[in-house]
Amino acid sequence: MYTLIDGKKTAAEIRQEIRREVEDLRKEGKKVPHLAAVLVGHDGASETYVAAKERACHEVGFDSTVLRLDEDITQEELLDHVQRINEDPAIDGLIVQLPLPQHLDEQKVIETIRPEKDVDGFHPVNVGRMTIGLPAFISATPAGILELLRRYRVETSGRHCVVIGRSNIVGKPMSILLARKDEPGNCTVTLCHSRTRDLASFTRQADIIIAALGKPRFLTGGMVGEGVTVIDVGITRLPSDKTRSGWKLVGDVDFDSVAPKSSFITPVPGGVGPMTIVSLLRNTLLAARKEIYP
Amino acid sequence: MYTLIDGKKTAAEIRQEIRREVEDLRKEGKKVPHLAAVLVGHDGASETYVAAKERACHEVGFDSTVLRLDEDITQEELLDHVQRINEDPAIDGLIVQLPLPQHLDEQKVIETIRPEKDVDGFHPVNVGRMTIGLPAFISATPAGILELLRRYRVETSGRHCVVIGRSNIVGKPMSILLARKDEPGNCTVTLCHSRTRDLASFTRQADIIIAALGKPRFLTGGMVGEGVTVIDVGITRLPSDKTRSGWKLVGDVDFDSVAPKSSFITPVPGGVGPMTIVSLLRNTLLAARKEIYP
Numbered sequence: 122m123y124t125l126i127d128g129k130k131t132a133a134e135i136r137q138e139i140r141r142e143v144e145d146l147r148k149e150g151k152k153v154p155h156l157a158a159v160l161v162g163h164d165g166a167s168e169t170y171v172a173a174k175e176r177a178c179h180e181v182g183f184d185s186t187v188l189r190l191d192e193d194i195t196q197e198e199l200l201d202h203v204q205r206i207n208e209d210p211a212i213d214g215l216i217v218q219l220p221l222p223q224h225l226d227e228q229k230v231i232e233t234i235r236p237e238k239d240v241d242g243f244h245p246v247n248v249g250r251m252t253i254g255l256p257a258f259i260s261a262t263p264a265g266i267l268e269l270l271r272r273y274r275v276e277t278s279g280r281h282c283v284v285i286g287r288s289n290i291v292g293k294p295m296s297i298l299l300a301r302k303d304e305p306g307n308c309t310v311t312l313c314h315s316r317t318r319d320l321a322s323f324t325r326q327a328d329i330i331i332a333a334l335g336k337p338r339f340l341t342g343g344m345v346g347e348g349v350t351v352i353d354v355g356i357t358r359l360p361s362d363k364t365r366s367g368w369k370l371v372g373d374v375d376f377d378s379v380a381p382k383s384s385f386i387t388p389v390p391g392g393v394g395p396m397t398i399v400s401l402l403r404n405t406l407l408a409a410r411k412e413i414y415p
Numbered sequence: 416m417y418t419l420i421d422g423k424k425t426a427a428e429i430r431q432e433i434r435r436e437v438e439d440l441r442k443e444g445k446k447v448p449h450l451a452a453v454l455v456g457h458d459g460a461s462e463t464y465v466a467a468k469e470r471a472c473h474e475v476g477f478d479s480t481v482l483r484l485d486e487d488i489t490q491e492e493l494l495d496h497v498q499r500i501n502e503d504p505a506i507d508g509l510i511v512q513l514p515l516p517q518h519l520d521e522q523k524v525i526e527t528i529r530p531e532k533d534v535d536g537f538h539p540v541n542v543g544r545m546t547i548g549l550p551a552f553i554s555a556t557p558a559g560i561l562e563l564l565r566r567y568r569v570e571t572s573g574r575h576c577v578v579i580g581r582s583n584i585v586g587k588p589m590s591i592l593l594a595r596k597d598e599p600g601n602c603t604v605t606l607c608h609s610r611t612r613d614l615a616s617f618t619r620q621a622d623i624i625i626a627a628l629g630k631p632r633f634l635t636g637g638m639v640g641e642g643v644t645v646i647d648v649g650i651t652r653l654p655s656d657k658t659r660s661g662w663k664l665v666g667d668v669d670f671d672s673v674a675p676k677s678s679f680i681t682p683v684p685g686g687v688g689p690m691t692i693v694s695l696l697r698n699t700l701l702a703a704r705k706e707i708y709p
Contacts, residue, residue, distance in 0.1 A: 228549070249543030252591070253583050255522070279610045287594055289547050297546070297591070300581055300606045309617065311605040312594045316573045323603065 123380050126273050126352075126387045128265070132395035135268070136181055139402050143182035146409075154409035155184035156240065156401075157206050159217045161199065161225065162192035167218045174216075177398045183405060186212065192222055199225060200233050207235045214240035214405035237414040240404035243290075252297055256413045258404050263294040265396025266331065266352055268403075270305040275329070275350050275385055278307035283323050285340070285373070286333035287314040291354050295331050320344075332373035342378030350385040354393050370394075417674050420563050420646075420681045426689035429562070430475055433696050437476035440703075448703035449478035450534065450695075451500050453511045455493065455519065456486035461512045468510075471692045477699060480506065486516055493519060494527050501529040508534035508699035531708040534698035537584075546591055550707045552698050557588040559690025560625065560646055564599040569623070569644050569679055572601035577617050579634070579667070580627035581608040585648050589625050614638075626667035636672030644679040648687050664688075 143153050156178050160171050171187055178185035188202060199221075206215050215238040221227050231239075236246040242260035250257035259267070270277060282299045286292035296312040299305065313323050314334075321344040324330055332340050333354035345351070355373030363369070372389030380386050387393055407413055437447050450472050454465050465481055472479035482496060493515075500509050509532040515521050525533075530540040536554035544551035553561070564571060576593045580586035590606040593599065605617055608628075615638040618624055626634050627648035639645070649667030657663070666683030674680050681687055701707055 245540045245543030245547060245549070247543065248546050249539030249541065252542050252546050252587060253539060255539070279612050281612075287596070293546060293591070293594075296594075296604075296606070297587070300587075300590075300608070302581070307608075307610040309605065309607050309611040311603065312590070313603050314594070314596075314601075316601040317603040318573050318575075 123383045124273065124385045126269050126385055126392060128269060128387060128392040128395045131269060131272055132399045135399045135403065136177070139181045139399070139406055142406060147182070152211075152409070153182060153184055154214070154405045155186070155212050156214045156216070156405045157186040157188060157209075157212045159188045159190065159199075159202060159206075159215070161190045161194060161218070162222050164220070167220075171218050174398060174401065177402055178405075181402055183402065184211075194225075196225055196229070199230060203230060203233045207233075207238060212238065213409040214238055214401075216241045216401070237411075238408060240401060240408055242404065248289075248294070251294065254301055254303070258407070258413055259298070259400075260290055260294060261397040261400040261404075262291050262354060262393060263298055264400035264403070265393055266295060266354070267298060267305055268400065269352070269387065269393070269396060270350075273385060275305070277305040277329065280308050280328035281311070281326060282308040282329040282331065283311045283313060283327035284331045284333065285313045285320070285324070286331075286335070286354075287312055288333065291333040292331070295333070299329075299331075334373055336373055337371040338375040339373045340379060341375045342382055345379055345382055347382050348384045349379075349382060351379055351383050351387065352393060353387050353389050356389060356394060417677045418567065418679045420567050420679055420686060422559070422563060422681060422686040422689045425563060425566055426693045429690075429693045429697065430471070433475045433693070433700055436700060441476070446505075446703070447476055447478055448508070448699045449480070449506050450508045450510070450699045451480040451482060451503075451506045453482045453484065453493075453496060453500075453509070455484045455488060455512070456516050458514070461514075465512050468692060468695065471696055472699075475696055477696065478505075488519075490519055490523070493524060497524060497527045501527075501532060506532065507703040508532055508695075510535045510695070531705075532702060534695060534702055536698065542583075542588070545588065548595055548597070552701070552707055553592070553694075554584055554588060555691040555694040555698075556585050556648060556687060557592055558694035558697070559687055560589060560648070561592060561599055562694065563646070563681065563687070563690060564644075567679055569599070571599040571623065574602050574622035575605070575620060576602040576623040576625065577605045577607060577621035578625045578627065579607045579614070579618070580625075580629070580648075581606055582627065585627040586625070589627070593623075593625075628667055630667055631665040632669040633667045634673060635669045636676055639673055639676050641676050642678045643673075643676060645673055645677050645681065646687060647681050647683050650683060650688060 231243045242258035247257045284296045299308040300310040324344045329350045331352045337357040353372035353374040358368045361369040370390045536552035541551045578590045593602040594604040618638045623644045625646045631651040647666035647668040652662045655663040664684045
């Protein structure tokens with residue numbers, strides 16, 4: 122019988138913990154954490170994400186600012202705004218909601234954010250420090266997965282973890298983090314991707330699988346061994362006539378065939394997804410306390 | 416019959432190529448590349464390495480400066496020297512020979528070097544950019560290994576590479592670089608280390624093995640499959656009564672038992688070792704031409 126890794130419940134617990142820490146700060150007369158989000162243009166999904174982040178800040182007692190900028194803003198103007206927030210001592214964490222309109226240079230914008238306020242963990246300094254094993258802001262999805270492994274006491278040391286997908290925001294950092302001399306960590310890690318031959322021969326040998334390739338129900342029961350731990354990072358919207366919205370969220374894992382063989386498994390929705398925003402909150406709290414960059 | 420990957424010969428060819436490029440710069444009336452090395456104290460091995468780097472610079476026609484600083488220098492004084500070189504437009508590349516005396520903070524010194532002059536590739540910005548897949552200075556040993564794979568036309572795409580050792584200067588960056596969507600690259604990569612269980616079960620499945628754990632003759636013929644490519648990064652000095660010096664260099668690979676099963680293999684000495692200094696020269700040339708940071 123497998124254990125369902127309940128990301129929704131875990132995320133709620135962590136929000137509760139953060140809320141208590143914020144109350145303590147308030148009682149001690151200290152400044153509460155303040156997250157600023159920059160939103161350029163009117164992309165529907167971006168609006169939704171930023172609104173959810175604002176709501177989460179409110180829920181735990183953080184201050185939050187959303188800076189809405191016109192779609193036609195120039196690169197220079199945008200960088201000026203980022204610089205101003207960089208220098209504003211009232212703001213602890215700064216995120217720029219991606220994607221940006223095509224005429225803007227995303228990488229340049231990311232590199233303009235001060236690493237000390239880069240709570241998304243996308244700045245090369247944070248990626249580099251994570252790779253070297255120094256304190257760093259770790260981006261939301263990998264940080265959320267580590268937290269789930271930690272809270273569900275999934276043994277990682279000496280175990281073989283197969284990561285499927287080499288994206289900069291999930292697969293690559295997960296492969297680095299789980300191989301680190303740390304807890305969770307100390308895994309033997311295999312990083313698989315679109316060029317991997319005979320992927321199933323790797324997944325069958327895995328003690329832990331992180332599926333982050335973005336292909337709905339890709340990983341099936343025949344591709345995994347008994348007792349495997351499966352973390353499903355995929356979120357694809359598929360049309361459905363069984364939901365009122367007309368669509369449903371589907372992961373990279375074929376839950377029905379994989380779950381019976383697994384020891385731990387995350388559902389979709391309700392697994393990794395809910396953890397991402399709490400990871401951002403946690404990073405903002407760390408930034409306010411200057412724990413990463415003292 | 417295996418192919419011996421001759422690092423000594425390859426390094427000599429690359430030095431020759433760099434020398435020609437420097438001559439061209441000179442003819443065009445342009446500035447030649449200039450490498451500055453900072454050496455603190457009188458560690459014997461460090462003296463030897465710095466002298467070898469100076470000699471290599473001289474050989475290819477680079478300008479070079481060695482700044483020798485007293486062992487008792489304060490952290491602040493050392494950082495001032497680094498800052499001065501950072502701001503000196505005559506100097507393209509800057510390395511601080513490690514290790515530093517115990518009272519100095521190595522990481523702080525590394526992070527003070529401008530990423531644009533960090534030809535050792537140790538600054539978190541360069542490590543981060545490498546991880547993300549952006550142009551970056553790649554540290555000498557990994558860069559040298561990539562160059563050997565490239566010049567010997569070792570096929571990497573879709574092949575399974577097992578890296579043994581997770582050091583920040585070799586194992587970790589190699590695992591990242593060989594998994595990248597690049598050439599050489601596109602490997603399925605397994606990163607093994609001290610906590611890996613049944614290491615031989617991984618190495619036997621490998622098409623390519625990078626041995627970088629620092630245990631003499633660790634990898635033996637029984638641990639590899641037929642046709643494997645083996646890159647031996649280990650260099651351990653063992654006592655010997657057969658050499659005039661009283662010692663000899665031994666790699667992490669038991670050459671005699673592994674070579675007969677391999678398709679490509681590096682010797683020790685004369686494999687990866689000679690490539691490191693030419694990688695540093697190459698990085699300095701890239702720095703002078705502002706190819707990484709335009």
